[in-house]
Amino acid sequence: xxxxxxxGGVVIQxxxxxxLSCAASGFTLPDYSMHWVRQGPVKGLEWISLMSRDGDMIFxxxxxxxxxxxxxxxxxxSLYLQMNSLRVEDTALYYCAKxxxxxxxxxxxxxxxxxxxxxx
Amino acid sequence: xxxVSQPPSASGTPGQRVTISCSGTSSNIGSNYVNWYKLLxxxxxxxVIHSDYQRPSGVPDRFSGSxxxxxxxxxxxxxxSEDEGDYYCAVWDDSLTGPWVFGGGTKLTVx
Numbered sequence: 001x002x003x004x005x006x007x008g009g010v011v012i013q014x015x016x017x018x019x020l021s022c023a024a025s026g027f028t029l030p031d032y033s034m035h036w037v038r039q040g041p042v043k044g045l046e047w048i049s050l051m052s053r054d055g056d057m058i059f060x061x062x063x064x065x066x067x068x069x070x071x072x073x074x075x076x077x078s079l080y081l082q083m084n085s086l087r088v089e090d091t092a093l094y095y096c097a098k099x100x101x102x103x104x105x106x107x108x109x110x111x112x113x114x115x116x117x118x119x120x
Numbered sequence: 121x122x123x124v125s126q127p128p129s130a131s132g133t134p135g136q137r138v139t140i141s142c143s144g145t146s147s148n149i150g151s152n153y154v155n156w157y158k159l160l161x162x163x164x165x166x167x168v169i170h171s172d173y174q175r176p177s178g179v180p181d182r183f184s185g186s187x188x189x190x191x192x193x194x195x196x197x198x199x200x201s202e203d204e205g206d207y208y209c210a211v212w213d214d215s216l217t218g219p220w221v222f223g224g225g226t227k228l229t230v231x
Binding site: 004033039044046047048050060061062065066093094095097103104106107108109110111112113 | 159165176180210
């Protein structure tokens with residue numbers, strides 16, 4: 001069974017840094033593209049980052065480019081999101097999601113999310 | 121403001137058929153598959169339709185999808201109370217540097 005479990009969400013002050021983790025099981029992480037998607041309070045889903053299965057293609061939404069970095073550790077079958085220069089508007093539930101073999105393949109499995117609150 | 125738009129709300133009574141639309145442009149819906157997700161608070165988002173009209177295993181055949189031009193639709197027939205939730209369309213966009221886009225979401229209420 002495919003399972004994605006996010007962790008690392010906390011309450012943090014603006015300007016701070018944070019790393020989110022996503023532990024995957026039931027499949028091999030480098031066989032698929034992987035995504036981070038967030039949902040702010042009273043907001044919809046916002047796609048924020050994607051890493052291809054080979055790791056040679058990485059994409060970011062304009063809202064986080066230059067501040068967030070996606071990475072993975074194949075030996076731990078885990079995905080990460082390094083978040084720097086956090087802003088109040090980054091407050092959201094952050095989901096890790098499994099994509100297809102290609103970067104445009106369907107996002108078909110999601111974790112339950114980890115909550116990041118940016119507040120002074 | 122998403123480049124892909126959905127109506128903010130939809131509703132129906134049990135047994136009815138409801139349709140949720142997703143409107144985009146030639147660089148997203150006009151040239152790529154559309155996927156649909158259901159969100160409920162406290163649970164992982166669930167894929168209900170992929171590749172325009174394909175149903176994942178376990179999704180009832182009451183759910184169907186279609187795409188024409190720069191628009192796509194999710195239809196739910198024989199509406200049930202358990203269908204209540206927030207529904208989002210998602211699509212790859214050829215013109216964006218951040219290439220995946222989600223619609224703004226539609227809150228479905230079963231009256």
